[in-house]
Amino acid sequence: MEELALHLLDLMENSLAAGACRLELKIREDIAANLMAIELVDDGRGMEEGEIKAALDPFFTTRTSRRVGLGLSLFRATARQCGGDLTLSSRPGAGTRVAVIMELNHVDRPPLGDMGATIAAALARELPLELYYRHERDGKVFEFSSTRLKEILGDIPFNLAPVLTWVRDFVNGGLQKLYGGEDRL
Amino acid sequence: MKSVEDLLKLKEEVQQSLALRDEGEKIRVVVGMGTCGIAAGAREVMSAVLDEVAKRRLTNVAVTQTGCIGLCAQEPLVDVLIPGKPRVTYGKVNAQKARQIVAQHVVNGIVIREWVVNK
Numbered sequence: 001m002e003e004l005a006l007h008l009l010d011l012m013e014n015s016l017a018a019g020a021c022r023l024e025l026k027i028r029e030d031i032a033a034n035l036m037a038i039e040l041v042d043d044g045r046g047m048e049e050g051e052i053k054a055a056l057d058p059f060f061t062t063r064t065s066r067r068v069g070l071g072l073s074l075f076r077a078t079a080r081q082c083g084g085d086l087t088l089s090s091r092p093g094a095g096t097r098v099a100v101i102m103e104l105n106h107v108d109r110p111p112l113g114d115m116g117a118t119i120a121a122a123l124a125r126e127l128p129l130e131l132y133y134r135h136e137r138d139g140k141v142f143e144f145s146s147t148r149l150k151e152i153l154g155d156i157p158f159n160l161a162p163v164l165t166w167v168r169d170f171v172n173g174g175l176q177k178l179y180g181g182e183d184r185l
Numbered sequence: 186m187k188s189v190e191d192l193l194k195l196k197e198e199v200q201q202s203l204a205l206r207d208e209g210e211k212i213r214v215v216v217g218m219g220t221c222g223i224a225a226g227a228r229e230v231m232s233a234v235l236d237e238v239a240k241r242r243l244t245n246v247a248v249t250q251t252g253c254i255g256l257c258a259q260e261p262l263v264d265v266l267i268p269g270k271p272r273v274t275y276g277k278v279n280a281q282k283a284r285q286i287v288a289q290h291v292v293n294g295i296v297i298r299e300w301v302v303n304k
Binding site for chain 2: 009017071114117118122125149152153156157161162163165166170
């Protein structure tokens with residue numbers, strides 16, 4: 001995958017397939033420490049130890065366990081290539097946490113990409129989803145909360161095109177400010 | 186279109202058009218968003234669908250995503266469900282095809298047969 005945002009969409013799809021209704025995505029870019037840290041926490045059904053191992057191994061992931069595919073192992077390979085790693089922690093009934101670290105300025109690190117489109121795609125569903133996204137870059141913070149969006153929209157569902165295009169533009173606009181308006185996408 | 190004021194304006198517009206039409210059941214456009222779909226460009230397809238539906242101010246269309254349905258070789262997949270009509274699944278959709286699917290099928294009800302995979 002060419003963008004971190006696509007890997008993240010893939011992770012969020014795993015969470016949704018595992019029955020999650022609350023997702024928390026935190027990204028931190030620390031320029032001085034040359035670190036990019038990503039954390040995704042869900043409240044899905046969670047995994048047993050054996051399942052965690054299998055989830056990370058591309059050759060042991062079978063069709064019968066549909067909720068994880070090649071995605072996690074792909075993302076881990078990318079993280080390792082960039083001087084970091086991907087770790088999974090989970091317990092049955094206690095959700096799953098995926099943590100990724102990478103060298104921020106590593107030449108192989110994929111660009112962040114279109115996070116707005118990723119968040120909009122995750123919210124485009126029939127069942128309600130609580131999604132919180134926080135992005136910190138050198139002390140500057142952008143936050144998106146679907147709970148706040150729901151408060152404003154009331155009865156209007158998220159999966160209408162005007163709403164989702166607004167979400168996409170709001171997220172990308174907010175992130176652009178973190179990057180000081182420079183061309184990032 | 187990205188400030189909170191824009192959102193409030195948008196809310197008002199959507200509410201008005203919902204009240205005006207009382208459309209009943211919505212048309213649904215579903216984009217496959219498994220690993221296979223994402224790698225093949227499903228997110229861009231969804232963005233194109235959203236742009237096209239928003240541009241035409243269609244409030245009777247719900248845009249949703251779904252996981253892998255096992256037709257990975259045909260991804261990106263787009264389903265169009267018009268109430269009272271059979272489900273139509275399009276395969277190997279790109280952004281440009283997605284825009285045409287909205288314009289022809291969703292708006293005018295004309296199925297684009299050559300791209301359909303569940304004939």
